[in-house]
Amino acid sequence: MVLTPTRRARLQSTLAALGTLLLWWHTGTRAAAILATTAATLTLLAWLTPRLYAPVHQFLERVRHALLAGLTWIVLALLFVVLIIPIRLWRYITGTDPLHLQPDPDAKTFLEPLPPPRSDRFDRQF
Amino acid sequence: MRILGLSAFYHDSAAVLLEDGRIIAAAQEERFSRIKHDPAFPRRAAAFCVSRAGGPLDAVVYYEKPLLKFERILTTSIAVAPRGFPAFAAALPDWLHHKLWLPGVIEDELIALGCRAVPVHFSGHHEAHAASAFFASPYERAAILTLDGVGEWTTTAFGRGAGNQLELLRGQRFPHSLGLLYSAFTHHCGFRVNSGEYKLMGLAPYGEPRYEETILRHLINLKADGSFRLNLDYFGFLQGEAMTNARFEALFGGPRRTPDAPLTQLQCDLARSIQVVTEEIVLRLARTLHAETGEQNLCLAGGVALNCVANGRLLREGPFQRVWVQPAAGDAGGALGAALAFYHLRHGASRTADGVHDAMQGAFLGSDYSPEEMAAALTERGLPAERLSPDVLHARLAERLEAGDVVGFFQGRAEFGPRALGARSILADARAPEMQRRLNLKIKFRESFRPFAPIVLAEDAAQWFDLTSPSPYMLFTAPVAAAHRRPAASTAKWEERLSAVRSAIPAVTHVDFSARVQTVDHTGNRALHAVLSAFAARTGCPVLVNTSFNVRGEPPVCHPREAVEGFLATEMDALALGPFFVEKRHLAPGQLSSGALPRSFSPD
Numbered sequence: 001m002v003l004t005p006t007r008r009a010r011l012q013s014t015l016a017a018l019g020t021l022l023l024w025w026h027t028g029t030r031a032a033a034i035l036a037t038t039a040a041t042l043t044l045l046a047w048l049t050p051r052l053y054a055p056v057h058q059f060l061e062r063v064r065h066a067l068l069a070g071l072t073w074i075v076l077a078l079l080f081v082v083l084i085i086p087i088r089l090w091r092y093i094t095g096t097d098p099l100h101l102q103p104d105p106d107a108k109t110f111l112e113p114l115p116p117p118r119s120d121r122f123d124r125q126f
Numbered sequence: 127m128r129i130l131g132l133s134a135f136y137h138d139s140a141a142v143l144l145e146d147g148r149i150i151a152a153a154q155e156e157r158f159s160r161i162k163h164d165p166a167f168p169r170r171a172a173a174f175c176v177s178r179a180g181g182p183l184d185a186v187v188y189y190e191k192p193l194l195k196f197e198r199i200l201t202t203s204i205a206v207a208p209r210g211f212p213a214f215a216a217a218l219p220d221w222l223h224h225k226l227w228l229p230g231v232i233e234d235e236l237i238a239l240g241c242r243a244v245p246v247h248f249s250g251h252h253e254a255h256a257a258s259a260f261f262a263s264p265y266e267r268a269a270i271l272t273l274d275g276v277g278e279w280t281t282t283a284f285g286r287g288a289g290n291q292l293e294l295l296r297g298q299r300f301p302h303s304l305g306l307l308y309s310a311f312t313h314h315c316g317f318r319v320n321s322g323e324y325k326l327m328g329l330a331p332y333g334e335p336r337y338e339e340t341i342l343r344h345l346i347n348l349k350a351d352g353s354f355r356l357n358l359d360y361f362g363f364l365q366g367e368a369m370t371n372a373r374f375e376a377l378f379g380g381p382r383r384t385p386d387a388p389l390t391q392l393q394c395d396l397a398r399s400i401q402v403v404t405e406e407i408v409l410r411l412a413r414t415l416h417a418e419t420g421e422q423n424l425c426l427a428g429g430v431a432l433n434c435v436a437n438g439r440l441l442r443e444g445p446f447q448r449v450w451v452q453p454a455a456g457d458a459g460g461a462l463g464a465a466l467a468f469y470h471l472r473h474g475a476s477r478t479a480d481g482v483h484d485a486m487q488g489a490f491l492g493s494d495y496s497p498e499e500m501a502a503a504l505t506e507r508g509l510p511a512e513r514l515s516p517d518v519l520h521a522r523l524a525e526r527l528e529a530g531d532v533v534g535f536f537q538g539r540a541e542f543g544p545r546a547l548g549a550r551s552i553l554a555d556a557r558a559p560e561m562q563r564r565l566n567l568k569i570k571f572r573e574s575f576r577p578f579a580p581i582v583l584a585e586d587a588a589q590w591f592d593l594t595s596p597s598p599y600m601l602f603t604a605p606v607a608a609a610h611r612r613p614a615a616s617t618a619k620w621e622e623r624l625s626a627v628r629s630a631i632p633a634v635t636h637v638d639f640s641a642r643v644q645t646v647d648h649t650g651n652r653a654l655h656a657v658l659s660a661f662a663a664r665t666g667c668p669v670l671v672n673t674s675f676n677v678r679g680e681p682p683v684c685h686p687r688e689a690v691e692g693f694l695a696t697e698m699d700a701l702a703l704g705p706f707f708v709e710k711r712h713l714a715p716g717q718l719s720s721g722a723l724p725r726s727f728s729p730d
Binding site: 111114 | 193203205207211228296349353
C-alpha cells in the first residue's frame, strides 16, 4: 500500500508517541515525560491539522535523512579502513597492479585479447 | 519476437523496442523528462516503446554487466586507497540501493507499465556498442571499432562482424581511455564532462596544436598500433575528484577555466591539440584493425565516435573504403545494441544487409503526434495557425527562409540520438553572414563560437562539399568545396575570425572551412528534402542551416507544446508544426508572450 504524505506523517508521529510513552513508563524520568508529552502533542497536531504539522514533518524528515547519510558515511568509512586499505597494502607489497598504473615503456602494444564469449553470457550479470 | 533494450543509470538513458529484428521505437528519456542527458531509469521512454509494441514483450536486455562494473569500481577504490574515499562513499549507496538488484528494479518498472514479467538479460557494454554499429549498418561484413569513456572494463574494442555473427577481438582496459582523456581536456577548458565534448571539438579550429607534443610526452604513452596508456599522475578521476589535478594544471600553464570565464587562445590551442592527438589515435587504431581483419568496411560506435572531425579524417584518409557510424553512438545507442545483440547472437536470428540501406530508418524512431494534438498545443497558447498542404507549406517555408527568417521545423517522428536531423530542427538561410551570431545569441542562447551544421540536398552535396560519401546522420565533417570559399585572413585573433565571411554559406562554414554535413535524400526525409528543393529553386543554393530545436540547457523539444513554448521564448520567426504554420509577424503583441519566466542557464 502506498502511503500519502499525510498518512505517513500520522503513522510516524503516532509510532513516535507510542515509543516515547513506552520510554516514560519504563524509565519514569522527567526527560522521558517531556519527550512523551511533546510527541503526543505533535501526534494530535498531525491527526487534527495536517497542514500545521507539515513543516514539523519536513524538518523531521530532513533530520532523518541527515542521520541516515551520516550513518552510511560512517559504515562506509569503516569498510574502507578495515577492508579496502588493507587489500591495497597487500597489493602494494605483492606488486599487483590491476589498473596498469605503472609505466611500461617497452611494451609493443597495450591492446589485450578479449575473452571469447560464453554461450550463457546474456543470462549473467558478469 | 519483441525485445526491449534498455540503457540507464549513467547518462543518456534510453529504451528501444525491437520486433522481429526491426527497430519499432527508440527514445532517450531526456526527451520526455526534459532533463538533459537524464541518467534515471527510462520509465517514460520505455512506456513509449511499449505503447508501440504489437504484443507482449518476450525479453528485456540491459546494455551492460552491472557486476563487472561494480568490480571495476571496487578495484579502482583499492588501487588508489587511502585516497579515493569520496568516490567510494559517493558510489556505494547507489549500488547498494538499486544497481546491484537490477533484474528486480527492471521487473518492478515493467510491471508498473502494465507489462507482464519477462526475463531480464545483460549484454556487455562494448558488445552492445559493437552490435549497434554492425547489426544496424548496411554491411554484410565489416570491421568494428568501439571507443568510449568506459564500459565495464573495456574502453576501446576491436571487432569483426559477418552476417548475424559478431566477435570482439582485442581491447584496451580502464583507466586507459580515449574518451576520458578527451573529457579531461573538456573539463580543463571549463565545459561539462559528458556534455561539452562537442564544444571542445567546435573550438579546436580556432587554435594551433601547440600542446600536441606535451600531451604525447607527458600524458600518454602511444604505440604505433594506436593503443596507449595514460599517465594517471596527471588525472584525478580515479580518486573521484575532478578529471584533472594540480600537475595537469601546472603542465598546461594555469588553472582550469571556470565555466563562466571568457574563452582565450589557450583553450583554443588546448582544444586543437587534444583534437589532433585524438585523430591520430583513431587513425592508428583504424589502420591496425584494417590490417588485422582485412575488411573493407568499418562500423563505429561509442561516445568518441560522435567526434565527426575524426570521423571525417577517417573517411578521407583511413584505410577503409566505407565507414558507417551509429547515429546514437553514445550510451543511448547501447539500448539498441543490447537488443540487437540478444536477437542475433542469443536468438540466432538471421540478418540481411544490402550494402546500401541501414536499419536506422533515418533515426526517426521517436515519438510523433497527430495534427489534432498539434492544433491543441497552438490553441492552448492562443496562437492562430494556418493549416497548409505539404506543397504549399514547403513553398512558404522556402520563401520565409529566403527572406532571412529563422524557422522551427517540427515534423514526423523525433530523432533517436544526439543530432537533430530534420524532425525537431531549427532551419535558417546558410548564406546570411550574420546568421551564425543571430542563431547563437538570440535563438539558442549559447556561446558565439559554436558553428552550425549544414543540410544539403544529397544530389548536390558534391558541388558544395568535398564529401566522398553520403552523410545522412551529420557524423562526418567535410571541407566546403573550393569553388564556394572566400579568402579570409588566417592570422587574426580567434575572436576576430568569428565574424569573417569564409564562403558563400558562411553560417555553416567553420574557420578551417570545414562543415558538419548532413545530406538529405528524397527517401530519408521527404519533407526536409522538399523544403531544401524549394529553397534551391528560389535561390540556387541547396544548403540550409540545421540545428536542434531547443534552447540552451534543454534537450530537443519532444511534444508540440514544447515546440510552441520554444518558439515563443526565443526570437524565432516562424514555426512549421506538422501541417500548421505560424508566423510571429502576424501575431498580436499579447500573443507573443511565452508566459515563462526569464531564462537563466547553468554552465553546460
